[in-house]
Amino acid sequence: MRVLFVHQNFPGQYRHIAPALAARPSAEVVALGINPAPTLPGVRHLRYAVAGRSTPGIHPPAASFETATLRGEAAARAALALKAEGFCPDVICGHSGWGETLFLKDVWPRARLLTFAEFFYSATGADTGFDPEFPGAEGDAFRTRARNAAQLLAFEASDRLVSPTAWQASRIPAVFRDRLTVIHDGIDTDLLRPDPRVRITLGRDRLSLGVGDEVVTFVNRNLEPYRGYHSFMRALPEILRRRPKARAVIVGGSDTSYGAKPPAGRTWRDIFLDEVRADLDLSRVHFVGNIPYRDYVDLLRVSMVHVYLTYPFVLSWSMLEAMALGACIVGSATPPVEEVIRHRRNGLLVDFFSRRAIAEAVVSVLADPAAVAPLRAAARETALSYDLERVCLPAHLRLIEAVAAGGGA
Known part of the structure; x- marks a missing residue:
């Protein structure tokens, strides 16, 4: 079986799937992407470059579609070069979000296309318009609808779709759901397991913390409103006031991953820190930036309570990872979280x-951690249903095999 993975930031969601397929004696696995990628055993990685950029002054609702077609054309030209070498995939696996798969069925009409449908945008019922503090600009609803144009073309060309959660799948238009399967990316629950012996040292502060200390964790790729940073910071003064031994360890960068950017020259991190600075004991608030994965895992192992807040948007791996590590989750009552947390x-x-x-x-968790021990154990059990090696990866491989055979159930 020949499989082509297409993802501008490869490996992305295919980090485990691609090498697992490549390990099979009969498989040939190629990946296309824009950015450099780590070497994965058995996977041939090729990069493509996008020629040109969006037209200056283009009508705003059309901008995302033009960008998607530029990217799709660049990926298709790289695909034509592969075809000239004699490579013809049985299955193409690609992300619908960036336009890369738009023209690949024109290059290989007989290939089967399995599309990763991560998130379908809409002006109601999800992230857009959710937060009244950031109402957006006039015309956002138009741009949101237009933003889906390339995705709709990608879905139409697809033989099968796969989404990581049921809620994300529910956002896909009903006309495509008969070809949609829900399989999570998976988390490594063998690696991500509690360890009561672990201690961490906060570098600059040289502060040693272990299981049993009142550690409150908050983790984002970047500290921004989409992931509830503003809500967390506004709650933090009261938490620290009522729990004088508690410490907050906050992981994340100062860029913007989702949603509106902060005012020029500012960061969301500092804007919301400044809002509560006068009410905080800053000696007990530790901003550690983005940290190595091993340190992140150990941090969650010592966390007494992990706060995860999100708009109705893509569910972060970090929440499931924290659950696997036995953390007590305080999560937002928003659909992606409610799918997992009861x-x-x-x-x-x-x-x-x-x-x-x-x-x-x-505060209730910090005041009586023994009372939430059953919740921690149940969180770990829930996380096991998202296990990479025993649940999710085998399901992804079965789906690819079925798609290659002309099915996909």
Whole structure:
């Protein structure tokens, strides 16, 4: 079986799938992407370059589609070069979000296309318009609808679609759902397991923390409103006031991954820190930036309570990883989180916008950690259903095999 993976930031969601396929004696695996990628055993990685850029002054709703077609054309030209070498994939696996797969069926009409459908945008019911503090600009609804144009073409060309969660799948237009399968990317629950012996040292502060210390963790790729950073920071003064031994360890960068950028020259990190600075004991608030994965895992092992807040958007791996590590989750009562967390069964759910509710939930855990031990154990059990090696990776491989055979159930 010949398989082509297409992802501008390869490996992305295919980090485990691609080498697992490549390990099979009969498989030939090639990947296309824009950026440099780590070497994966058995995977031939090729880069393509996008020629040109969006037209200056283009009508705003059309901008994302032009960018997608530029990227799709560049990927197709790289595909034509592969075809000239004699490479003809049985299955193409690609992400729908960037336009890369738009023209690949024109290069290889007989190939089967399995599309990763991560998120379909809409002006209601999801991230857009969710947060009244950031209402957006006039015309955002038009741009949001237009943003889906390339995805709709990608879905139409696809033989099968796969989404990581049921809620994300529910956002896909109904006309395509008969070809849609839900399989999570998977987390390594063998690596991600509790360890009561672990201690961490916060570098600059040289502060040693271990299991049993009142450690509150908050983790984002970047600290921004989409992932509830503003709500967390507004709750933090009350948490630290009521728990004088508690410490907050905050992981994340100062860029913007999603949504609106902050005012020029500012970062969301500093904007919301400045808002509460006068009410915080900053000696107990530790911003550690982006840290190595091993350090991140050990941090979550010592976390007494892990706060995960998100708009109705893509569910972060970090929440499931924290659950696998036995953390007690205080999560936002938003659809992606509610799919996984059951209130008072395997975590606690709170109003995304309520600093009082967030603080009350966190303080309740810190005040009586033994009382939430069953929630921690249940969180770990829930995470096992997302296990990479035993659940999710085998399901992805079966789906690819079925697609190659002309099916996909």
